[in-house]
Amino acid sequence: MNLLTVILVAYLIGSLPITAFYSKKGFRRDLSSRSAAGFRREPLLSVGMEMGKGALAALLGLVLHGWTGAAFASIAVVLGQIYPVFTGFRGGRGAAVSAGALLIMSPLLVLIGIGIYWALLFVTRYRSISMVSAVICVMVLTLVLFPELYVILVVFGLGSLVLLRYAGSVRRWRKGTEPPFRWRGLGRWR
Known part of the structure; x- marks a missing residue:
């Protein structure tokens, strides 16, 4: 499989609307909503x-084309999540998929980023500020x-x-x- 095919497959993996497959509201509802209905009920899942999705694409690139393949597959899977072909190029923000891809390339950075995110979420109670701060910290x-x-x-x-995807938030x-983050118990938050 050549590198271009790996990039295309990684993009398609990122484009899959997997939250729609397990959502109780159904596939059609998730495609029309900017935030997947299943995310509110089962955020950890x-x-x-x-x-x-991110880890699978990066691992595929790594196995077939080494670190260069993993790098290109990581970018492609996130672009697939943000601009999915299956939902009219309207997708998510790409943070979780990025973390999954980075998990293959550098697990330490992912653990540090998740720790920063949760610590800031407890302090600020705002997901967007916590995510933006965690991303900037990981970049530095x-x-x-x-x-x-x-x-x-x-x-x-x-x-x-x-x-770029969090700029509006x-x-x-x-x-x-x-709205601030509100705890509703483990695995249930809004």
Whole structure:
């Protein structure tokens, strides 16, 4: 399988609307909604499945074309999540898929990023600010911890895509219209 085919397969993996397959509201409802209905009910399952898409694509690229293939597949799977062909190029924000792809390339960075996200979420109670801050911290830490060029390029590419998708949420936070995070028990939050 050549590199271009790996990139195309990774994009298609990212485009799959997997939350629609297990949602109680059905496939059609999830495709019309910007946020998957299943995410509110089963957030850990949804995030895990999205991370699995990213990890699968990066692993496929790594096995078939080494680190270069993993880097290209990581970018492609996130682009597939953000601009999915199956839902009219309207998709998610790509954070969980990015974390899954990065899990193959650098598990330490993913653990640090998740830790920063949760710590900031407890402090700020705003998901967008927590995510943006965690992404920026991971981007800076990449420069300090990992001198390999492919990791730096992938982290900055994925981070830039995620930051672009969260720009609207940050604007809503600045205006005071973004709702704060509310705990409803483990595995159930809004």
